[in-house]
Amino acid sequence: MLKIIVCVKAVPDPKEADRLKIDPVTKSIPRLDIQLVLNPLDCHALEAAFQSRRKYGAQVTALSMGPPAAGNVLRECLALGADEGILLTDPAFAGADTYATAFTLASAIRKLGFVDLVLCGMVSSDGSTEWVGAQIAAFLDLPVVTRVSEILEDQGDVWTIKSDYENGYRIVKLKLPAVLTVTREINQPKALSFSGILKARSKQIIEWNLESLDLPAERVGLKGSPTCVSELSNLESRRAVEMLEGTLEEKVDHLIEILTNARAA
Amino acid sequence: MMAQENAKVFVIAELGMRGTERVTLQLIGKARQLADEIDYGVGVILLGSDLADSEQELIEAGADLVLKGDAETLELYQAELYTAIIVKLVKEYQPEILLLGSTSMGRELAPLLAARLETGLTAHCIDLAINASGILEQRIPAYGGMITIICPIKRPQMATVAEGVFPNPVLDSSRTGNVIPIEIQDGISLRAHTLEIVREELMGISLESAQVIVAGGAGAGDVDGWREITELASVLNAGLGSTRPVVDAGWSDFDSMIGQSGKMVNPDVYIGVGISGDLQHMVGITGPKIMVAVNNDPKSHIFEQVDYGVVEDCRIFVPALVSALKDNKAKPD
Numbered sequence: 001m002l003k004i005i006v007c008v009k010a011v012p013d014p015k016e017a018d019r020l021k022i023d024p025v026t027k028s029i030p031r032l033d034i035q036l037v038l039n040p041l042d043c044h045a046l047e048a049a050f051q052s053r054r055k056y057g058a059q060v061t062a063l064s065m066g067p068p069a070a071g072n073v074l075r076e077c078l079a080l081g082a083d084e085g086i087l088l089t090d091p092a093f094a095g096a097d098t099y100a101t102a103f104t105l106a107s108a109i110r111k112l113g114f115v116d117l118v119l120c121g122m123v124s125s126d127g128s129t130e131w132v133g134a135q136i137a138a139f140l141d142l143p144v145v146t147r148v149s150e151i152l153e154d155q156g157d158v159w160t161i162k163s164d165y166e167n168g169y170r171i172v173k174l175k176l177p178a179v180l181t182v183t184r185e186i187n188q189p190k191a192l193s194f195s196g197i198l199k200a201r202s203k204q205i206i207e208w209n210l211e212s213l214d215l216p217a218e219r220v221g222l223k224g225s226p227t228c229v230s231e232l233s234n235l236e237s238r239r240a241v242e243m244l245e246g247t248l249e250e251k252v253d254h255l256i257e258i259l260t261n262a263r264a265a
Numbered sequence: 266m267m268a269q270e271n272a273k274v275f276v277i278a279e280l281g282m283r284g285t286e287r288v289t290l291q292l293i294g295k296a297r298q299l300a301d302e303i304d305y306g307v308g309v310i311l312l313g314s315d316l317a318d319s320e321q322e323l324i325e326a327g328a329d330l331v332l333k334g335d336a337e338t339l340e341l342y343q344a345e346l347y348t349a350i351i352v353k354l355v356k357e358y359q360p361e362i363l364l365l366g367s368t369s370m371g372r373e374l375a376p377l378l379a380a381r382l383e384t385g386l387t388a389h390c391i392d393l394a395i396n397a398s399g400i401l402e403q404r405i406p407a408y409g410g411m412i413t414i415i416c417p418i419k420r421p422q423m424a425t426v427a428e429g430v431f432p433n434p435v436l437d438s439s440r441t442g443n444v445i446p447i448e449i450q451d452g453i454s455l456r457a458h459t460l461e462i463v464r465e466e467l468m469g470i471s472l473e474s475a476q477v478i479v480a481g482g483a484g485a486g487d488v489d490g491w492r493e494i495t496e497l498a499s500v501l502n503a504g505l506g507s508t509r510p511v512v513d514a515g516w517s518d519f520d521s522m523i524g525q526s527g528k529m530v531n532p533d534v535y536i537g538v539g540i541s542g543d544l545q546h547m548v549g550i551t552g553p554k555i556m557v558a559v560n561n562d563p564k565s566h567i568f569e570q571v572d573y574g575v576v577e578d579c580r581i582f583v584p585a586l587v588s589a590l591k592d593n594k595a596k597p598d
Contacts, residue, residue, distance in 0.1 A: 018543055020409075097385065098376070099380065102376075123526070125509070128388065128509075129389075131388065132376075135379070145344075165463075165464065166368060169462075171463075172457050173460055175457070226383070228414070232410055232411075233410055233411045241571055243576065244573060248577065248585055255557065258573055259501070264501060265593070
């Protein structure tokens with residue numbers, strides 16, 4: 001039986017996230033009551049784990065670092081089919097950059113003992129760095145393939161992987177244990193089912209804090225982060241807009257005139 | 266001082282289908298500028314096979330020192346091998362700054378290097394500058410404004426930058442630099458072994474070279490709405506761009522995404538359809554003469570950032586525009 005860890009992130013609902021704006025006066029980001037949801041690409045990482053479980057049998061653990069409210073996202077992972085959920089939560093973890101985040105997640109994976117596969121979504125909708133999956137691999141000294149779009153062969157412990165590469169793809173032969181970050185092309189995740197939600201009720205979410213991971217406080221959160229934000233600034237709009245008025249047809253004609261003058265139509 | 270001792274601003278070079286990637290030369294140009302401010306030299310790490318004299322172009326772009334690893338095993342980017350070689354070189358040369366392109370390779374290699382070097386890394390910067398204390402200020406757009414990130418203590422200060430953020434440097438064929446060959450050990454066993462990299466010729470108009478770009482956003486509503494926007498791009502003979510929500514919804518692929526974590530473009534005319542004006546997208550568009558936006562929300566931030574605005578539901582406006590453009594084309598001049 002494979003042991004698979006799926007790293008997930010609770011992100012501000014992408015549909016609402018553009019309400020988060022730098023306050024022009026305080027130069028800080030005001031806290032808004034935006035719901036935390038499962039990072040969209042992480043659903044594909046979970047589904048990849050479930051597919052391996054269906055084929056070969058696996059124990060699937062969803063792992064996340066975040067505030068206590070991120071527990072709801074792990075509960076959703078359980079309802080989708082994860083066997084267990086682990087939330088790394090501690091005030092000391094707050095303010096982590098990708099380095100400290102990956103270090104903390106890697107420490108938790110190490111605590112779990114041997115794993116065959118660590119799966120992550122390629123990128124989070126809020127951070128957009130793509131760093132964490134690769135950095136977990138570096139901290140665990142595991143090989144990594146990022147942007148995986150298809151698993152071509154997954155028998156035994158040498159897999160053949162297809163992953164996105166500039167205007168094309170690459171084929172990688174990969175010895176497990178390993179870390180994969182996946183794109184949305186890899187599979188079609190299943191929607192939440194009522195029976196899944198019912199089953200999840202009997203599953204527990206395990207919470208680990210700094211002490212459970214036995215890490216020094218200076219290696220996690222803001223203190224453990226090599227980078228920091230030094231300044232937030234506003235951008236002023238640089239263009240004066242002319243709104244096209246009139247009926248639909250008038251607007252269409254006016255725009256075509258503008259485009260024609262610009263030699264674009 | 267010898268250039269190799271003095272080289273403290275480093276760039277990891279990347280080779281594409283037709284020689285050195287443009288982003289590499291752009292980064293060397295920027296590195297030259299940063300290095301001059303802090304009185305250092307520019308170093309480049311170049312890994313590949315059958316490299317011939319490809320270091321020459323790097324020197325002409327501004328490099329003082331090229332560390333050149335030329336071996337068959339380096340023909341394709343191999344994460345573990347490249348990481349091991351570069352980590353060793355960085356520990357030896359101790360650069361202050363290390364820059365990579367936001368390419369497929371850079372996006373995988375940069376975080377591996379940063380973790381192994383125990384240092385910070387900033388993703389997809391749109392500006393880099395040295396502040397009064399000699400620290401690299403790395404700017405990224407977020408939350409409707411600009412965030413400056415620094416890596417105050419750990420070294421090197423690492424950042425990735427997309428193609429097109431910095432201009433192509435003027436090549437100076439009279440420049441000289443040192444080239445130091447790196448010895449590559451044979452027979453390193455790879456756990457992740459890239460067997461082949463296939464890069465396809467692009468279909469349609471490439472975004473980077475398009476004079477007109479039609480970009481669609483979440484306002485397309487659904488796949489059918491997206492198809493109309495595709496049609497508009499086709500009628501205008503324009504490049505087709507997208508935003509993160511479009512890619513997330515699966516209407517278009519990642520290569521069409523314009524913005525900080527996607528492509529940087531510089532068309533003459535930009536037409537944004539169903540786009541909210543999110544800065545992460547908008548910073549990807551530099552210097553168009555004319556910007557047009559179509560959005561059903563008159564209060565949308567996009568209208569603060571364009572020259573002409575149309576308040577209409579794009580699912581109604583785009584088909585009407587496409588149909589009128591087709592009628593115009595059908596008419597004799």
